[in-house]
Amino acid sequence: MADEQKPTPENMTMLQGFEWYVPADQKHWTRLEKHVPQLKAWGVDNIWIPPACKASSNQGNGYDIYDLYDLGEFDQKGSVATKWGTKASLLQLCRTAQKHGVGLYFDAVLNHKFAADRKEKCLAVEVDPNDRNKETSDKYEIEAWVGFDFPGRGERYSGMKYHWYHFSGVDYNARNEKTAIYKIMGDKSQGWAEDGDVDGEKGNYDFLMGSDLDYAHPEVSSDVLAWGSWLAEQLPLSGIRFDAIKHYSEDFLRKFITTLDERYGGGWFFVGEFWKDSLDDMTRYLERMGRKFSLFDAPLVYNFSQISKASGADLRGVFEDTLVSVMPVNAVTLVMNHDTQPYQALEAPIEGWFKPLAYTLILLRDTGYPCLWYGDLYGIKGEHPFPPSCGGALPKLALARKLYSYGKQADYFDYATCLGWVRYGTWDRRYGCAVVMSNAGPGEKRMHVGEMHAGEVWTDVLGWSDREVTIGDDGFGDFVCGQTSVSVFVNRDADGREKFAEKFDDNIYEE
Known part of the structure; x- marks a missing residue:
């Protein structure tokens, strides 16, 4: 069976x-x-x-x-x-x-933090913004906004407090008020993530903004x-x-x-x-x-x-x-x-x-x-x-x-400025659809939607074309769209067609 x-x-x-x-x-x-x-x-x-x-x-x-x-x-x-x-x-x-x-x-924003509660002193080097592997200064002490105590939350949910050694880089030195990309250096800091663990753009794209979290720190x-x-x-x-x-x-x-x-x-x-x-x-x-x-x-x-x-x-x-x-x-x-x-x-x-x-x-x-x-x-x-x-x-x-939009797809990509395709539907989602679009003048495609639809009348669910397409005995129909436009044809008697006459409320800011 x-x-x-x-x-x-x-x-x-x-x-x-x-x-x-x-x-x-x-x-x-x-x-x-x-x-x-x-x-x-x-x-x-x-x-x-x-x-x-x-x-x-x-x-x-x-x-x-x-x-x-x-x-x-x-x-x-x-x-x-x-x-x-x-x-x-x-x-x-x-x-x-x-x-x-x-x-x-x-x-989930997991790369960095902003708005630290206080500054901390740490050692860092400046790096080339276009090649973060290239150091442009000697190592020296900076004051960075990297102290996170979360005083409003306290110990609720997590007792973790963040300090300079939890970060790999910052973009501001409060001591001299200089903006640059600073790679934090120290016994507990791993520097940038290892090559291959982050994107290689700009040499090493570990630093993006703010105070950059160091996931090498346990x-x-x-x-x-x-x-x-x-x-x-x-x-x-x-x-x-x-x-x-x-x-x-x-x-x-x-x-x-x-x-x-x-x-x-x-x-x-x-x-x-x-x-x-x-x-x-x-x-x-x-x-x-x-x-x-x-x-x-x-x-x-x-x-x-x-x-x-x-x-x-x-x-x-x-x-x-x-x-x-x-x-x-x-x-x-x-x-x-x-x-x-x-x-x-x-x-x-x-x-x-x-x-x-x-x-x-x-x-x-x-x-x-x-x-x-x-x-x-x-x-x-x-x-x-x-x-x-x-x-x-x-x-x-x-x-x-x-x-x-179900079932096998047949493409009609035979003309540069006018595309068409058909979705044939499935045994339990049988209606299918026919799509025509143009980025130039009005478009037209003769497309096969299946002999099982012979005699049906298909219309545009968007209402942008008023063409009624009667499917021939051979399963073909002549589908159209307007200039720089698109039309989506479906059997006018298909289940759900009544929904397209309703209005979507796009006024989300109405009090």
Whole structure:
């Protein structure tokens, strides 16, 4: 007797649940919590939340991290709450997410610390910013902000206090008020991480910013490993996003992940920010990690940026030299994030008209784990505000992924400025979809969706094309899109089509 067919796994989509300029009003957890049911209904399964640990002030996004063990619980650095809110409101977000089947990914900032409580004297040498292995001064005594006592928290959760010998480098000498990159020297300091344990850019890219943690020191590694288990007990998480992983020990990160897997069943998702436009470096890093680990596909973001700015660029090269093209299981695909958004250091501009095409390319194909961005879904605040992008199409594209983007894929990449592809569906998710996009004039593709759909009428779920396509007896249809646009065709009678007529509420800041 033949085995019963297994259900088709459901497509998963994640959301980066913040942008750099979210108002610092300590209400972000509450706003996000209210939108969890809607996000789930439109196809979001997991949310990457911003760094929830206490920053250098209640205005800081958390990458200027002060205390790992303060999730908005203690009166430190000017307030109890972080920029995002209190620990109580974070726990409420967790409860609501659990109720609606949405996982949360924690943003772990483990490379450095900021806003020390006091200065300490230590020996250091200055190094060349472009080659950190090249010393540019003799060893001399500096006064560095490296004393962390956490007076607002005291001994709660961890008794570890940080001193100069727990750090490998700093960027400021308070004695002469000089800014430079200082490598800390001393009997208990190991200097920079060993070659091969961090990225080799700039000679040795151990130092990034602030007070750089030295994971060769056993007290540092023990405390941060203990924090990982503490975090898992405090919050019902589904995974972790690791910040700046090319700047600290690969060996420590493997140990951190292994520890969590062994203690909590191995079901967490782990993704690292290895932001570099080098496919070779990314694949080598993944091979060295030696386990289920993912990276954000930075080369794909740069491809999107370049194609969007070049009139009539060849769309067929959009996946060249990208992580998703060679290691699709390990690739988190994205269009923009908090580092590449406008006015940020790694800004990678993507023209507004191209964003719907870019999101279609990550959401409706058969490879990669796509990540939506809060700024595109809800807009950007701050001094240079931007409205939500994609003309209302982004929630619909996420929903189309959840409902229809299944099964075998057939590509129609035969024309430089007009791409098409078909997803044939599966035995239990049978509707499938047909996609056409153009970065020039109106596009048209004759594509095969299958004889099983003969006689069906397919229409664009985005509503950007009014073409009704009747599928022929041979399974073919003539699908179209507008100028510099995209269309996603699905059987007009398919289950779930009524949802596309609803309005997604993108006004997350409404009181």
